[in-house]
Amino acid sequence: MSDFLEITVDKFTFKVATDRFYNAEGVWAKEEYGRIRIGLSDFVQKRNGDLAFAEVKPVGTALAAGEEMAVIETIKVNIAYSSPVNGKIVEVNPAMSGAPEAINQDPYGAGWLVVLEGADWDAERAKLLDPQAYFKIMKGQAEEETKKP
């Protein structure tokens, strides 16, 4: 079970799971027995709003870090997310095709996007943010959001 760093900004509370790593866009990566599970942070899902659709690259797609992995459509935005690490997609969350709201309901659990294989986790992890570092970035982003009209 994950522990969280938490902050409340305005009326919203944002959680950062401490058992995984992040990129600055709020895409998380978690090593699991040689594979890497990927998803979106709690802040990202709250900022983007209710999910309507999620289109994820299919199993077998080889991704380099920074390459488009998924496009999500919410009630507020259409936005593409890149893979935070190199690897080949070996699993796509089946919920993304029929119930993408799993991202809103459980961003660090049932709302994962893909599982990648073939990545050198030690090398990949070094390029990512630890939870504390992402928390600081996320806090700044959250405070900026509250200033928007």
Add this chain to the structure above:
Amino acid sequence: MTAPTLKVIIVPCSGIGKPYGSVSRAAAYEVTEDLRPGQTQLVPLALLVLGDEESRSVVEACPAVTIDGCKLACAAKMVRQSGGTIAQEFAVLDVYRRHKDLKPQGIAELNEGGQKLARVLADEVIAVVDGLITGKQGCKNA
């Protein structure tokens, strides 16, 4: 002596400035003004929030169909908090998921997709309304 009027109340989202909220209200207007004007009555969410006595009494007396623009489901929550009974909850997002080609955009004026989505939603609402009226489950003389 005339027979009592059976009515169903329609409570849309008040998400002003948001396309999905606009779709919920457009659908509610279609139902209450064009499609089933005699059998339905729109109750503005804002009046329930303000505790307007007349609106609360209507909500308490009649079955409600709520149309929410987002998962906060303010319309459904306020109807319950006002002592009402919800016959059916609709969420614009659920309807949009079934009609991906009808993406709602625009706020003051919905785009064509939003207008068509509102019509689709209105048709789903009147199916519920007709079922309630046929089953004599509307309120009386509200």
